[in-house]
Amino acid sequence: MSMPEAVAPEASVQEAGRPPPLARIEVLERDGRLREALSVRAWPVTLGRAIDNDLVLDDPHIAAYHAVIEAGPEGEPRLRVLPGRNGMRSGRRVLPAGGAPVALDELAAPARPASTAAAPREASPTAATASPSTLAAGTVELSAGGVRLRVRRATDPLEPEREWAPARQAHAGTLVLAVLLWLWVLAEHAIGLDPGNKASDWLPPLVGAPVALAGWCLVWALASKIFQHRFEFWPHLAVAVRGLLAVEVATFVLLWLSGLSGWPGFARVVTGATAAIGVVTLWAHARLVLPQQRRPLAWASAAAYLAGAAILLALNQQRQERWFAELYSAMLPPPVLMWQTPTPAEAFVQRAERLRPALEKSSLEAAAEQKEKGDDGEEE
Amino acid sequence: MGHNAPMPEFRLPPWRARCVAGLVAGLATAGLLAAGLLAVGVTHAQPLVPAPTPSAASAPVPGTLALPGLAFPTTAPALPTPDASQRAFASARERLLQVRTLLRGQDSQASVGSGFLVTDEGHLITNYHVVSQFALKPSQYRLVFATADGRQGALQLLDIDVVHDLALLKVADPSVLAGRGVLNFRPESEPLQRGERIHALGNPLDVGFAVMSGAYNGLAERSYLPVIFFGGSLSGGMSGGPALDERGRVIGINVAARRDGEQVSFLVPAPFAQQLLARGAKAAPITEPVYPRLVQQLTAHQEGLTQAFLAQPWRASGHAHYTVPVPQEKVMRCWGRSTPPDARGLLFERSDCTMDSRIFVGSGQLLGHIVVRHEAYDGRRIGAIRFIDRYSRSFRNEAFGSASRQLSAPHCTEDTVMGRGLPLRAVMCLNAHKKLPGLYNVSLLVATLDGSMQGVQGRFDAYGFSFANAQKLAAHYLAGFGLQAAGAAGAAAAAPRKGTAP
Numbered sequence: 001m002s003m004p005e006a007v008a009p010e011a012s013v014q015e016a017g018r019p020p021p022l023a024r025i026e027v028l029e030r031d032g033r034l035r036e037a038l039s040v041r042a043w044p045v046t047l048g049r050a051i052d053n054d055l056v057l058d059d060p061h062i063a064a065y066h067a068v069i070e071a072g073p074e075g076e077p078r079l080r081v082l083p084g085r086n087g088m089r090s091g092r093r094v095l096p097a098g099g100a101p102v103a104l105d106e107l108a109a110p111a112r113p114a115s116t117a118a119a120p121r122e123a124s125p126t127a128a129t130a131s132p133s134t135l136a137a138g139t140v141e142l143s144a145g146g147v148r149l150r151v152r153r154a155t156d157p158l159e160p161e162r163e164w165a166p167a168r169q170a171h172a173g174t175l176v177l178a179v180l181l182w183l184w185v186l187a188e189h190a191i192g193l194d195p196g197n198k199a200s201d202w203l204p205p206l207v208g209a210p211v212a213l214a215g216w217c218l219v220w221a222l223a224s225k226i227f228q229h230r231f232e233f234w235p236h237l238a239v240a241v242r243g244l245l246a247v248e249v250a251t252f253v254l255l256w257l258s259g260l261s262g263w264p265g266f267a268r269v270v271t272g273a274t275a276a277i278g279v280v281t282l283w284a285h286a287r288l289v290l291p292q293q294r295r296p297l298a299w300a301s302a303a304a305y306l307a308g309a310a311i312l313l314a315l316n317q318q319r320q321e322r323w324f325a326e327l328y329s330a331m332l333p334p335p336v337l338m339w340q341t342p343t344p345a346e347a348f349v350q351r352a353e354r355l356r357p358a359l360e361k362s363s364l365e366a367a368a369e370q371k372e373k374g375d376d377g378e379e380e
Numbered sequence: 381m382g383h384n385a386p387m388p389e390f391r392l393p394p395w396r397a398r399c400v401a402g403l404v405a406g407l408a409t410a411g412l413l414a415a416g417l418l419a420v421g422v423t424h425a426q427p428l429v430p431a432p433t434p435s436a437a438s439a440p441v442p443g444t445l446a447l448p449g450l451a452f453p454t455t456a457p458a459l460p461t462p463d464a465s466q467r468a469f470a471s472a473r474e475r476l477l478q479v480r481t482l483l484r485g486q487d488s489q490a491s492v493g494s495g496f497l498v499t500d501e502g503h504l505i506t507n508y509h510v511v512s513q514f515a516l517k518p519s520q521y522r523l524v525f526a527t528a529d530g531r532q533g534a535l536q537l538l539d540i541d542v543v544h545d546l547a548l549l550k551v552a553d554p555s556v557l558a559g560r561g562v563l564n565f566r567p568e569s570e571p572l573q574r575g576e577r578i579h580a581l582g583n584p585l586d587v588g589f590a591v592m593s594g595a596y597n598g599l600a601e602r603s604y605l606p607v608i609f610f611g612g613s614l615s616g617g618m619s620g621g622p623a624l625d626e627r628g629r630v631i632g633i634n635v636a637a638r639r640d641g642e643q644v645s646f647l648v649p650a651p652f653a654q655q656l657l658a659r660g661a662k663a664a665p666i667t668e669p670v671y672p673r674l675v676q677q678l679t680a681h682q683e684g685l686t687q688a689f690l691a692q693p694w695r696a697s698g699h700a701h702y703t704v705p706v707p708q709e710k711v712m713r714c715w716g717r718s719t720p721p722d723a724r725g726l727l728f729e730r731s732d733c734t735m736d737s738r739i740f741v742g743s744g745q746l747l748g749h750i751v752v753r754h755e756a757y758d759g760r761r762i763g764a765i766r767f768i769d770r771y772s773r774s775f776r777n778e779a780f781g782s783a784s785r786q787l788s789a790p791h792c793t794e795d796t797v798m799g800r801g802l803p804l805r806a807v808m809c810l811n812a813h814k815k816l817p818g819l820y821n822v823s824l825l826v827a828t829l830d831g832s833m834q835g836v837q838g839r840f841d842a843y844g845f846s847f848a849n850a851q852k853l854a855a856h857y858l859a860g861f862g863l864q865a866a867g868a869a870g871a872a873a874a875a876p877r878k879g880t881a882p
Contacts, residue, residue: 191765338829348795363788
């Protein structure tokens with residue numbers, strides 16, 4: 001069926017004798033799922049707890065007759081919150097009980113640039129699971145007590161139909177990466193085993209690693225099920241596989257860079273780099289679970305990482321008198337890859353002289369502290 | 381260190397039973413930690429009264445107590461009469477004191493040991509480790525004596541000899557102990573014979589004054605500092621007590637015992653106590669922490685040890701491809717082990733060389749000694765890729781001590797270094813002794829880099845050395861790594877060092 005999107009086919013809506021719908025009022029669960037909907041063909045519409053309302057809202061924080069949406073002088077729908085205790089809200093705007101009527105147009109979500117509205121990057125990793133709760137332009141969101149309402153009007157523009165991207169395509173890349181990761185783990189295991197090992201030695205990477213990964217993704221998928229009502233196993237697998245692979249590759253590259261260059265800085269940042277990848281991975285999982293909270297989650301993740309790093313660095317400095325726990329670079333390059341020019345042994349030993357000021361400083365500090373406290377406040 | 385390696389000697393634990401684990405980190409591969417557990421403590425030894433039985437010690441014993449490593453078994457000495465030790469104990473009993481370290485301001489004892497009167501003015505000798513708490517923190521502790529008959533009084537610390545673990549004390553009010561007489565030292569001109577009966581006096585575990593009789597076995601072998609090997613039992617609480625010959629003359633001071641054997645105990649030779657007495661008898665009482673004196677004595681000790689160590693060429697390790705620095709076993713003891721020949725993984729041979737002589741400075745601090753270790757790896761059974769993995773892993777995870785009240789954090793430098801024709805990865809770490817300015821622990825970690833399936837990793841540790849000597853020892857150690865000359869494999873690994881010795 002290819003037909004212009006915003007034009008209603010004549011026969012289907014224009015039912016015999018009934019006026020066309022003006023609006024649709026939807027009652028949403030706290031998590032955004034639709035609980036019930038009322039098709040409005042004539043204003044006014046009354047909202048409240050009493051059963052003779054047009055829309056009955058069963059919530060103790062709602063008055064018997066809580067609000068009414070009525071046509072204004074020009075026929076435009078207006079919300080009038082009736083006298084009562086709690087009033088209503090629309091976004092951050094408070095609509096006090098008994099206040100003046102407010103045109104729904106004032107409360108409508110602003111139209112967004114088309115690029116944003118339809119951009120695939122708004123969608124989660126697989127386009128098919130694009131968030132349904134993205135507010136369409138013109139929609140009015142209201143809340144009263146614990147009830148969320150959404151008002152869509154016939155005049156609101158509709159977003160163009162999105163393309164349905166079959167999930168399988170998106171999964172192909174993930175599968176390739178998952179196999180790569182598995183091969184990586186198997187290779188590491190093979191190197192770790194001595195020759196002549198038993199077949200059972202291969203159980204951990206062959207069975208344990210895939211099962212552990214699947215279990216991890218299962219837990220996240222269950223979280224998605226709870227919050228999004230979708231069991232998003234594959235999207236979580238995509239996140240986990242990429243994260244783990246990134247950790248493996250980063251560790252490998254940094255350690256070898258350190259070994260080959262002889263510069264210990266590369267080895268020192270391994271912990272920080274892998275932790276950063278871990279935090280990003282967790283954030284990616286979390287944003288699948290709570291897509292509306294992506295930005296706060298990103299800030300929280302970054303803040304947690306920075307706070308963790310600061311604490312770790314400070315502890316290292318306090319306990320070890322240095323910023324990084326790694327004392328020396330432990331990767332020894334094979335002879336064919338060793339391109340550094342060795343230092344003469346005497347020069348190396350002489351260079352230890354450079355350590356002397358820092359060493360003497362710590363004993364001077366201890367002596368000063370001792371003098372301050374009398375002979376020695378040591379307790380054991 | 382291997383399970384068959386002996387535990388180092390124990391100083392007699394004090395009745396406060398403080399144990400100090402001196403953990404010596406081993407090379408990092410699979411469980412190759414060398415762990416030397418040292419119990420440091422002092423117990424007090426109550427004096428035995430020597431019976432004036434003349435001993436048959438007239439055979440010439442070569443060497444005085446000042447030289448290590450003499451002893452061969454000689455003919456059995458004359459057996460003492462059954463009551464010899466009884467009489468020894470009875471006559472020495474009055475001159476034995478229990479030395480107690482009390483917390484200042486209260487009467488609870490922090491540790492107890494023994495001591496004995498050596499002059500009529502009230503000088504007494506004990507171990508440094510009996511009084512180390514007071515010596516390091518005189519504002520927190522005080523020293524008192526107690527006699528077998530229940531008298532008590534204050535003690536003053538006059539001088540210490542930390543290297544030989546001796547301290548010279550004086551009774552604050554000599555009149556309290558007037559007329560008790562003194563224990564005399566056996567003249568050096570009358571050396572004891574091996575096998576001769578001697579009696580260690582003390583108060584083991586604070587149970588009561590006791591005599592522990594045993595045999596004189598000469599000086600302990602391979603000990604840098606001379607100590608008498610006493611074939612008898614010493615327990616915590618006897619530290620600082622005298623060991624007497626059959627005529628009641630002091631030949632040594634109880635100091636330590638091995639816990640992994642039976643009746644393997646050690647005495648400080650008496651001449652060191654005589655020297656301390658001569659040096660410090662007129663000294664003013666110590667009221668400040670003795671750190672400056674410790675630094676002075678330890679500095680002199682490490683100077684001598686460094687020179688002696690540098691003067692020795694490395695000996696052959698027996699490796700076919702490399703020369704590896706392995707110390708002479710004159711003052712060190714080396715233990716080796718290797719993977720079983722049918723092992724299917726990385727093969728290695730390991731050597732751990734440690735010194736028996738370690739100087740107790742304070743709780744947990746044993747200085748003035750050297751540890752040399754290495755592991756030779758053969759990866760031909762596992763191939764080059766696995767070898768790289770295992771070899772790097774082995775190089776990782778070496779510990780270099782962490783910051784504490786006594787020690788600074790390690791500060792390290794690392795580089796690829798050229799040994800004698802052999803590229804090496806070397807990591808050199810130093811920790812400063814915060815309270816012993818000028819003294820450092822130095823650790824040098826070395827791995828050979830020329831082999832894709834074989835290599836040697838070594839570690840050298842020296843505890844309590846000057847910066848200059850730490851550098852000299854490190855250079856000496858690095859110079860011990862090289863390639864075997866073609867055709868001379870296995871021989872003459874003790875190649876001459878480059879001129880790094882003083």
